[in-house]
Amino acid sequence: MPDSRRAVHHGELPFWSIVTDKRRAHIARVVALLHDWADALSLPPLEAQAWVDAGMWHDALRDADESTLRTVTGDHLRPFGMLHGPAAAIRLAALGETRQDVLDAIRWHTVGQSDWSRVGRALYMADFLEPGRTFMQADRAFLASCVPLAFDQVFRQVVRLRLEWALREGKGLQPETVALWERVR
Template identity: 50%
Template sequence: MHGAGDPAGPAGATGAGRLALIALGSNVGDRAAHLAAARARIAILPSTQLLAASQVEETAPLGAVPQGAYLNQMVAVHTSLPADTMLDALHAVERTRGRARRERWGPRTLDLDIVEIDGEVRTEGAIILPHPGLAARDFWQRERAELRSLMPFRTPPAMVAVQAGSDGPRLPRWAVAGERRREHIIRVTNMLDGWADTMHLEPAEREAWRDAGRLHDALRDADETFLRAVVSDPGLPAHALHGHAAAALLEADGESRGDVLEAVRHHTLGHHPWGRTGRALYMADYLDPGRSFAVPERADLATRVPHAFDDAFREVVRHRVSWAAQAGRSLHPATMAMRDAAR
């Protein structure tokens, strides 16, 4: 299955929504991966906009059942989903990570709780709001306070750009890409299509190149707080977050092609080892004819790509590393690994 990225209406267009806090916990398997997958799936829920995420912390398990420590985190969303619908959606997310509701207080791959929804109090039924555990769980209180400090005005930013018309790129419903960004996407995709024609690529690889170009900057204009809510990696520089976040949401949305996901995820900093899809996108992103610097040199490189792909890639890596040095940017370890491999 790789049909992610088709337009289906903006996920962040929540109308008269409310702020909700959702607690995430995991103590089975790859705990960090379970939390990351949950954040991505929450971010693409309908009528819901992910706003921010607290830091991840490790805590002792609750209850008397012997089990391992938990990783815990809390996220804030703006949503117009009714509480019961939200709870059903969160249970569905739990099931995608292998959660089976059996033993009370038992270990779990993923546990998602609605902690509170602004303006809503429930004292009976399937959902008690605020969550009855809030007062007793100091880690929830810390995470809640952290989220409140990140959102002093509690008003969601305008996250979803107007989608392009019939002649523009097909972007996912959660895309945040303004007009200039979409124009860049079109140029990059056209360049990749041209190279694919000249190189006589097989249909599957041609489609992968086109989709990587179409989707690589789907979140380029998103708010940094949102991007860091999706990608809990403090080591990533701000300018590289959008690729990692887009890849996470694409995977949550059903994209399964590893080469497309890796291309989108790493297109800013580079990656090694990398297949042709990632290297092609890395080059096309830099060689976009709409960029105003080193125009003759980059145009010459663009013409060389389909005839001497590997040589052109090495040259683009040298150009981009040199440009980063001139801009005063320190090289990320991923970029250095790619540079060393490309020599």
């Protein structure tokens, strides 16, 4: 089985990615945050690379159509907007990606996962805190600056903010999101 780190190079989108230029810019901002945090935390090189790879690949299929995502995942129940992470993780695993923490981070980055390692928690925060998003800019910038100083506390706050948003917007809560909140509150 080929190694996805050869088939999908570090720092590059996979050949099967379906992303717009706007999505590429979002991915670049997420990766930049993850890289900066990894440096500030003096992470070991392999963990830092896992953070960057998760950031690079998390939205690789974000702009794919519903039919493609349902075919890749076999999931006909979850809302369409939640399928790009699982689809990307499935494709990466098929190419030989074996870092389960990277796959889990990508698979669950839209809803959260209670058993995440640091790579999943970092991606969840970076996806929410990246500076290109237009809401709560000052608050999110402050939280992003605090990640290297108070990683777990910022993670808890991001989970709370995302949960509040989902409820306010009438999005409903996925079981994984509820389990994550139960774990961090």
